[in-house]
Amino acid sequence: xxxxxxxxxxxxxxxxxxxxxxxxxxxxxxxxxxxxxxxxxxxxxxxxxxxxxxxxxxxxxxxxxxxxxxxxxxxxxxxxxxxxxxxxxxxxxxxxxxxxxxxxxxxxxxxxxxxxxxxxxxxxxxxxxxxxxxxxxxxxxxxxxxxxxxxxxxxxxxxxxxxxxxxxxxxxxxxxxxxxxxxxxxxxxxxxxxxxxxxxxxxxxxxxxxxxxxxxxxxxxxxxxxxxxxxxxxxxxxxxxxxxxxxxxxxxxxxxxxxxxxxxxxxxxxxxxxxxxxxxxxxxxxxxxxxxxxxxxxxxxxxxxxxxxxxxxxxxxxxxxxxxxxxxxxxxxxxxxxxxxxxxxxxxxxxxxxxxxxxxxxxxxxxxxxxxxxxxxxxxxxxxxxxxxxxxxxxxxxxxxxxxxxxxxxxxxxxxxxxxxxxxxxxxxxxxxxxxxxxxxxxxxxxxxxxxxxxxxxxxxx
Ligand SMILES: *Cc1c(COP(=O)(O)O)cnc(C)c1O
Numbered sequence: 062x063x064x065x066x067x068x069x070x071x072x073x074x075x076x077x078x079x080x081x082x083x084x085x086x087x088x089x090x091x092x093x094x095x096x097x098x099x100x101x102x103x104x105x106x107x108x109x110x111x112x113x114x115x116x117x118x119x120x121x122x123x124x125x126x127x128x129x130x131x132x133x134x135x136x137x138x139x140x141x142x143x144x145x146x147x148x149x150x151x152x153x154x155x156x157x158x159x160x161x162x163x164x165x166x167x168x169x170x171x172x173x174x175x176x177x178x179x180x181x182x183x184x185x186x187x188x189x190x191x192x193x194x195x196x197x198x199x200x201x202x203x204x205x206x207x208x209x210x211x212x213x214x215x216x217x218x219x220x221x222x223x224x225x226x227x228x229x230x231x232x233x234x235x236x237x238x239x240x241x242x243x244x245x246x247x248x249x250x251x252x253x254x255x256x257x258x259x260x261x262x263x264x265x266x267x268x269x270x271x272x273x274x275x276x277x278x279x280x281x282x283x284x285x286x287x288x289x290x291x292x293x294x295x296x297x298x299x300x301x302x303x304x305x306x307x308x309x310x311x312x313x314x315x316x317x318x319x320x321x322x323x324x325x326x327x328x329x330x331x332x333x334x335x336x337x338x339x340x341x342x343x344x345x346x347x348x349x350x351x352x353x354x355x356x357x358x359x360x361x362x363x364x365x366x367x368x369x370x371x372x373x374x375x376x377x378x379x380x381x382x383x384x385x386x387x388x389x390x391x392x393x394x395x396x397x398x399x400x401x402x403x404x405x406x407x408x409x410x411x412x413x414x415x416x417x418x419x420x421x422x423x424x425x426x427x428x429x430x431x432x433x434x435x436x437x438x439x440x441x442x443x444x445x446x447x448x449x450x451x452x453x454x455x456x457x458x459x460x461x462x463x464x465x466x467x468x469x470x471x472x473x474x475x476x477x478x479x480x481x482x483x484x485x486x487x488x489x490x491x492x493x494x495x496x497x498x499x500x501x502x503x504x505x506x507x508x509x510x511x512x513x514x515x516x517x518x519x520x521x522x523x
Contacts, residue, residue: 149492302342
């Protein structure tokens with residue numbers, strides 16, 4: 062084995078290989094050396110572990126430059142590659158929630174007036190330009206933006222309730238994917254959670270009885286990703302807000318989705334809008350920027366000046382404030398909302414796509430795939446908003462059924478670009494509502510390649 066190990070070339074000799082000398086110009090000498098070490102170390106391990114018979118060692122050594130190139134290629138690849146979302150879930154947490162408009166503002170690649178008051182020439186506030194937009198869109202007196210909705214809630218509770226009690230219904234102690242648990246965020250903010258009512262039923266009197274001299278606020282959290290059905294009760298927000306106000310307390314609502322519209326317009330169910338919650342008496346409403354607002358990751362707080370304005374002055378705000386990327390992208394999306402140009406926001410463009418248009422796309426892609434020998438057929442599907450919004454509600458959609466099964470499903474994910482499909486009754490189904498129109502050609506090529514690499518016309522389930 063020692064003799065075999067000695068046949069592994071030294072890194073400096075490997076570097077003399079023409080292909081690797083060329084790689085130095087594009088990857089840099091240090092990185093290529095690091096890759097050489099990684100490749101030779103791996104070969105050394107295979108020999109020491111007895112995985113490689115001694116007669117195969119010379120061939121493995123000869124293959125080292127190619128191995129190094131593979132390592133370098135892997136290191137150079139983007140960590141977050143574009144994928145085709147064919148799941149039909151519009152706000153897909155694993156796939157970056159709401160996709161952003163395809164034309165990011167040019168100011169992102171330049172200097173920008175982030176904290177400059179152009180008119181006066183003095184120092185400006187980075188949030189000031191967005192505040193007005195958010196206030197007008199939500200019908201609010203004041204607005205603040207931070208990194209995400211968890212941060213928004215942390216800031217609200219830290220600023221308004223640290224060391225005091227916040228009353229929440231037991232039916233609303235939610236956990237959202239990605240380790241957001243309401244009781245944990247409350248504990249981290251230093252307030253005391255006072256649970257009232259039961260999982261399925263909480264009454265106004267439950268809240269009323271829990272109010273003490275130590276109470277700082279009443280909090281209502283959107284159920285988000287689940288529904289309680291059957292024998293249920295929750296007091297209306299207006300009654301809860303009235304109760305809070307009679308004790309001089311703020312009514313806080315974690316709305317979650319950031320919905321601005323009547324979703325029945327798109328064939329979905331009733332979801333309260335931010336403005337309707339404020340109109341019903343909520344003093345502070347927080348929500349995510351990358352759910353139904355269709356923008357970048359952000360947490361937005363809107364509401365009454367008395368409660369919201371102090372948030373921007375709290376020391377935690379400095380730690381939670383958004384970066385220029387999020388601010389510029391949010392501004393772009395808010396301007397589209399403001400002027401009713403919803404088609405410029407990918408989430409709403411996808412929502413508005415008529416089923417007939419999706420069926421036409423499916424027919425076009427299906428025709429070309431069948432010509433290439435892939436048995437693809439159009440099929441009606443159901444898409445969903447996702448992201449913890451409107452659970453159990455789906456909207457009519459259309460896509461392609463490929464037959465296939467787990468192997469084709471995996472081959473699609475491992476392809477270039479990765480295609481994330483779903484499996485229904487052992488058949489791979491692609492929902493076109495969440496496939497961005499510019500991805501149709503790439504999708505078609507990826508399906509054909511995955512079909513070939515997974516063994517072609519395998520019966521379902523294999
Ligand atoms: C999504 C959601 C959150 C978490 O928001 P992030 O922006 O992911 O931090 C909190 N509360 C509710 C009700 C939500 O729907």
